[in-house]
Amino acid sequence: MSHSTPHIAFIGGGNMASAIIGGLIRQGMKPEQITVVEPFAETAAKLLKDFGISALPAAGPALAQANLVIWAVKPQVFSEAAAPVMPHTRGALHLSVMAGIRTDSICRSVGTDRVVRCMPNTPALVGQGITGLFACPSVTTADKVLVEQVIRTTGQYLWVQQESHLDAVTALSGSGPAYVFYFLEAMTQAGVGMGLSAEQAYQLAVATFSGASSLAAASTESPEVLRQRVTSKGGTTYAAITSLDDSGVKASFVKAMQAAEVRARELGDEFGKA
Numbered sequence: 001m002s003h004s005t006p007h008i009a010f011i012g013g014g015n016m017a018s019a020i021i022g023g024l025i026r027q028g029m030k031p032e033q034i035t036v037v038e039p040f041a042e043t044a045a046k047l048l049k050d051f052g053i054s055a056l057p058a059a060g061p062a063l064a065q066a067n068l069v070i071w072a073v074k075p076q077v078f079s080e081a082a083a084p085v086m087p088h089t090r091g092a093l094h095l096s097v098m099a100g101i102r103t104d105s106i107c108r109s110v111g112t113d114r115v116v117r118c119m120p121n122t123p124a125l126v127g128q129g130i131t132g133l134f135a136c137p138s139v140t141t142a143d144k145v146l147v148e149q150v151i152r153t154t155g156q157y158l159w160v161q162q163e164s165h166l167d168a169v170t171a172l173s174g175s176g177p178a179y180v181f182y183f184l185e186a187m188t189q190a191g192v193g194m195g196l197s198a199e200q201a202y203q204l205a206v207a208t209f210s211g212a213s214s215l216a217a218a219s220t221e222s223p224e225v226l227r228q229r230v231t232s233k234g235g236t237t238y239a240a241i242t243s244l245d246d247s248g249v250k251a252s253f254v255k256a257m258q259a260a261e262v263r264a265r266e267l268g269d270e271f272g273k274a
């Protein structure tokens, strides 16, 4: 991160905030350039231990030095958390990582239209996240560059042009790590059922996921072609994929993601009323 790095305030210092703070500090940002509001003493103690940051228990005038305010509280507590912050941060750019809450509600609660919404995912904790970003029309090019500098420290990112597409990003990559863990659970369970130890089965499953993902990322071929290369005629993979198709797994998976997208939209409707 460049020398012109501004001061960043986080409202909420939990998992997502820590993932971003960790990335910023790895890129050379100083703890003095970061202010965190975190009322929960145990979480505040962890921020001090991990990053040398003394969190504020409540919003106060210290927030006025922030050029960028990052909202990382649960959507349910946003309006309650926003009221004491707003008087100090109207001149700042605001970036929300909160699932569901739409920019119109955020702009209302923070008292400015300079708002960017994003949907990260938990691999951000190890610098391997992917984040979808959406900017309100009042956000400048310089604002976007600042947001990109911050988010890049946690992994990849992409901009979407319609806010509703963030619901699709939420269903795909926001919730996505949970789908991968679900498959890891199933593969490990099956491996144990075939006589492997839990440790062996888990190691095989995790390495297969990361290896296949690296292969897909490095290849110009479609996943369908990559899958066909594994599938020998009349062999074991053919038996497995035929069983998955017979059970309608692909269709169920599409349906599951549609349920996540619907839920993201519902959350937006719910929190938009606040």
Ligand SMILES: NC(=O)C1=CN([C@@H]2O[C@H](COP(=O)(O)OP(=O)(O)OC[C@H]3O[C@@H](n4cnc5c(N)ncnc54)[C@H](OP(=O)(O)O)[C@@H]3O)[C@@H](O)[C@H]2O)C=CC1
Binding pocket: 011, 012, 013, 014, 015, 016, 017, 037, 038, 039, 040, 043, 072, 073, 074, 075, 077, 080, 081, 097, 098, 099, 100, 119, 120, 121, 122, 174
């Ligand atoms: N987990 C995920 O995979 C993803 C999460 N998100 C979004 O990120 C946001 C944060 O999630 P996550 O980090 O998992 O949640 P956490 O519960 O870990 O973090 C939220 C933190 O905010 C604190 N907090 C509560 N009220 C206030 C307040 N009034 N002022 C300041 N801080 C407050 C909480 O303290 P206390 O414990 O006392 O309540 C908690 O430490 C959510 O909005 C979620 O939708 C987005 C993408 C992915």
Ligand SMILES: O=C(O)[C@@H]1CCC=N1
Binding pocket: 099, 170, 174, 175
């Ligand atoms: O489950 C959720 O609602 C949040 C959003 C994406 C990941 N976790």
